[in-house]
Amino acid sequence: xxxxxxxxxxxxxxxxxxxxxxxxxxxxxxxxxxxxxxxxxxxxxxxxxxxxxxxxxxxxxxxxxxxxxxxxxxxxxxxxxxxxxxxxxxxxxxxxxxxxxxxxx
Amino acid sequence: xxxxxxxxxxxxxxxxxxxxxxxxxxxxxxxxxxxxxxxxxxxxxxxxxxxxxxxxxxxxxxxxxxxxxxxxxxxxxxxxxxxxxxxxxxxxxxxxxxxxxxxxxxxxxxxxxxxxxxxxxxxxxxxxxxxxxxxxxxxxxxxxxxxxxx
Numbered sequence: 001x002x003x004x005x006x007x008x009x010x011x012x013x014x015x016x017x018x019x020x021x022x023x024x025x026x027x028x029x030x031x032x033x034x035x036x037x038x039x040x041x042x043x044x045x046x047x048x049x050x051x052x053x054x055x056x057x058x059x060x061x062x063x064x065x066x067x068x069x070x071x072x073x074x075x076x077x078x079x080x081x082x083x084x085x086x087x088x089x090x091x092x093x094x095x096x097x098x099x100x101x102x103x104x105x
Numbered sequence: 106x107x108x109x110x111x112x113x114x115x116x117x118x119x120x121x122x123x124x125x126x127x128x129x130x131x132x133x134x135x136x137x138x139x140x141x142x143x144x145x146x147x148x149x150x151x152x153x154x155x156x157x158x159x160x161x162x163x164x165x166x167x168x169x170x171x172x173x174x175x176x177x178x179x180x181x182x183x184x185x186x187x188x189x190x191x192x193x194x195x196x197x198x199x200x201x202x203x204x205x206x207x208x209x210x211x212x213x214x215x216x217x218x219x220x221x222x223x224x225x226x227x228x229x230x231x232x233x234x235x236x237x238x239x240x241x242x243x244x245x246x247x248x249x250x251x252x253x254x255x
Contacts, residue, residue, distance in 0.1 A: 027115065027117075059117045070117035074119060077238035077242045
């Protein structure tokens with residue numbers, strides 16, 4: 001699996017997307033906080049967090065005895081540039097070209 | 106990181122780059138590099154604790170960000186303060202703290218982590234939220250392909 005595969009796989013699950021949304025709302029949360037927020041077992045949250053961490057979408061930091069989880073949006077930006085920007089750019093320029101041709105009569 | 110607010114207001118960005126820590130260090134601290142991926146700004150670092158940091162608009166010559174170098178451990182870690190100057194509301198929030206950590210991993214890939222501590226700087230936090238992703242992905246593209254993002 002390459003980096004993109006891991007990101008797509010991680011994002012292809014509603015619970016993991018929900019976890020990312022929760023971290024987007026408030027970053028730097030512990031497993032216990034995420035667990036109570038999602039009404040999910042500790043084991044379930046841990047499993048999903050591991051997939052997100054392997055994809056680089058979540059970065060965890062230890063401070064004292066607790067571990068805090070942070071949303072890392074950089075892999076999504078890379079996917080955006082690689083897979084979305086490229087195609088929408090093309091659409092936009094195709095439409096711009098069409099407009100130019102139509103207006104030129 | 107000790108207090109609850111410090112933890113919740115910190116932003117962490119991480120990217121894996123196919124480059125040595127030395128090349129990444131160069132890309133962060135050399136103004137000729139930074140202007141290619143850092144919104145066209147030149148990073149001017151006096152690389153010693155207490156040294157000045159300035160991010161200067163390549164064309165305008167305006168100082169966009171000012172700060173101070175707090176810790177230098179080339180090519181592994183650079184800690185600095187950070188304050189936007191171009192918007193009075195952001196400037197008013199005062200200095201925040203940015204840490205760059207570079208770590209060699211397996212193969213020729215290095216891990217770059219940027220941690221921005223933004224306690225009591227909500228406007229600055231909102232302002233940088235999308236920016237770091239853009240900057241780090243631009244830095245990765247520049248180092249891996251030699252070309253800045255279009």
